[in-house]
Amino acid sequence: MTYPEKSPGISPGCRFRDTVPINQPHRKPMKITSVPLNFPNILSLYRLFSFPFVMIFVFIKREDLFVFFICFNLFTDFLDGWIARKFNLTTEIGSVLDSLADSGTYLLALAGILAFKWNSFQPYIVSFAIFIGFFILSDLLPVIKFGKYASYHTYSAKIGGYIKGIFFIVLFLIDFNLWFYYFMVVTGILSFSENILITLILREPEANVRGLYWVWEKTKKEKLP
Numbered sequence: 001m002t003y004p005e006k007s008p009g010i011s012p013g014c015r016f017r018d019t020v021p022i023n024q025p026h027r028k029p030m031k032i033t034s035v036p037l038n039f040p041n042i043l044s045l046y047r048l049f050s051f052p053f054v055m056i057f058v059f060i061k062r063e064d065l066f067v068f069f070i071c072f073n074l075f076t077d078f079l080d081g082w083i084a085r086k087f088n089l090t091t092e093i094g095s096v097l098d099s100l101a102d103s104g105t106y107l108l109a110l111a112g113i114l115a116f117k118w119n120s121f122q123p124y125i126v127s128f129a130i131f132i133g134f135f136i137l138s139d140l141l142p143v144i145k146f147g148k149y150a151s152y153h154t155y156s157a158k159i160g161g162y163i164k165g166i167f168f169i170v171l172f173l174i175d176f177n178l179w180f181y182y183f184m185v186v187t188g189i190l191s192f193s194e195n196i197l198i199t200l201i202l203r204e205p206e207a208n209v210r211g212l213y214w215v216w217e218k219t220k221k222e223k224l225p
Contacts, residue, residue, distance in 0.1 A: 035097070038089045043080035047073050047101035051108065058111045066112055067172045073105050074165040081158070095151035095207045102161060103139055109168045120176035131185045134192035141196055146205040152195055154211045160191035 035041055050073065057066040080098060084090045110132070113121055121128055142150035167184040170177060194212045201215055209215050 035093055036091055038084075038094075040080035040084040040089050041091075041094050041097055043076045043083075044094065044097040044101045047076060047105060048097070051104045054108050055111060058108075058115045061115070063112075063116045063172075066108075066116070070105070070108055070112060070172065071169055073108070074169060077102060077105060077161070077165065090208065092151070092207050095153055096149055099151040099153070100149060106135065106164070109164075112168075112172065117171060117176065120171075124181065127182070127185055131188055134189050134196075138192040138195040138199075141199045142205060145199055146202075148205055150195065150199065150205065151207045152198055153208045154191070154194055154198070156187075156191040156194050156211060160187050163187050 035045070050069065054066060054069045054073070057063075057069065077098075084094060084098075139150070142148065163184050167177075167180055170180060197212055198209060198215050201212075201219055202209075206215075
């Protein structure tokens, strides 16, 4: 009497247990990115985590608390960048955290404008809508192209951030100033446009690129034989 030939290395009782499923995709281990808990990153994390709590003050119409925290968040935005540059604490993940926190602060300021200062902005709705459109596009385009949030930190973005921050502080603590408003809108659109052009030029996402000129020069050098 003959028996079927056994496959080498496989016992009859463990035939299905020991075999490897065919065409099963290989799963890469999850990459966990640690965040260095230096002072600039702690300030950025604070702004991120404070976002929903400050937004609550908008919904419950507590303008006094909203103004206090939005001004404090704007101050920490200036402080974390200065400390990071002064003490050489800049990191790629820190740049991303700072950019995310900046966008969150701008969204809070926008919510505060709609809730508390809309009567001042309503006559200038067209220019304000264009400003918001450029802001949204400059933030979303890198996510669409690269699949991640941009942290270019260009010189124009830093200057524009200071201008927007001062404008929001003047707006909520003093009053709406028309000339300052147009200055903020024009410089903001120029800064957002530079970020959009940088995203269109870059092939891979980069952080702290300084500006469009430096990106263009680097791209030309890379094309040289």
